Amino acid sequence: MKFPKLPHIGLPFPPFGELLHTYRTMRGMSVEQLGQLVDLAPNAIRQMEQGALVAPPEETVKQIAKALRLGGEERETLCDSAEMDSPTMRAILGRKSAPAATPLTAAILVFLIADVRGYTHFTQEHGDDAAARLTTTFAELAQAAVEQWDGRLVEIRGDEALAVFGSARQALRAALEIQTRCEAVSLAQPETPLEVGIGLDVGEATPVEAGYRGAALNRAARLCSLARAGEVLVSTGVAYVAPLVEGVAYSAHGVEQLKGFAEPTPILLASPTLPSPALPAPAAQLGQPESAGQVVEQADGQASAETDE
Secondary structure, eight states: OOOOOOTTOOOSSOOHHHHHHHHHHHTTOOHHHHHHHHTOOHHHHHHHHHTSSOOOOHHHHHHHHHHTTOOHHHHHHHHHHHHHTSHHHHHHHTOOOOOOOOOOOOEEEEEEEEEETTHHHHHHHHOHHHHHHHHHHHHHHHHHHHHHTTOEEEEEETTEEEEEESOHHHHHHHHHHHHHHHHHHHHHOTTSOOOEEEEEEEEEEEEETTEEESHHHHHHHHHHHHOOTTOEEEEHHHHHHSSOOTTEEEEEEEEEOOTTOSSOEEEEEEEEOOOOOOOOOOGGGGTOOSSHHHHHHHHHHHHHHHHHO
16 A cells, blocks of 8 residues: 655654754764663664664653653654654655665765863762763754854764864864853853863775774874863864965974874864954044144144133
8 A cells, every 4th residue: 555645744843863863962972872771772773863764662762762861842852753753654754764875985074073171080070960961061062063164973972072074174163163162161151161172184084884984083083182171183184175264273283193103293283363453543533633733723722712711
């Protein structure tokens, strides 16, 4: 039996897989961690997020919502979305499962890795609940900044975020945006100290089931580990691809022997440039005399007024 297609039906929420991916990454939880909590294979969760598998049974969806600590409205939305993702509803709505992923060739990409400094100490001092709030806030800020500059958040692993970009310029802007947002939160909410170090590298990488594989990804991770709170460290490759980026300045940051790399790596620090100082306004705009003659005339006028008095 073929169900009629209803292409004009609009849903009040995104597809189940998209929602699941959003909620999971916003909570800073990997597919492996979620799989352990709800007794699902990590690969099954990935396929659900990609739309290749339909949503699991209602009871499992409720377990997922509980594991992700979803609020009432979020939990209801996820359950409703799962119900609409059943094979019957997919057929009625004319929605097809995503085709099985095919191997992709390597591509030149820019990788950004950001890590919250002092997270372990913070957890030990303030407890797991406070740490969960910290990582949730970090995930939200990172995702917003990455999406603002056309990147894709690949994974959030607790206090670490991995993002990929097709543009070095956009990756640099996203990195500085993450630092700006984290600094603003830290100042406004001292109980949420988001002190973040970031590393960037560009190079060829091969997509794999769990993300990407390549030297550029490894180098970005090493640079991230060297970055102090508030710093964005980049390879010379990033500066070569994007030598002039509005609002960004490079400065030498030494040479380091990175683990896993044969040759020492020159490192650059990417910082936001300061706005140019404003030029002084013309004298006429400041309400001042335009010439020395006017000064003399005004002085003479004042002297005459004093004499008349």
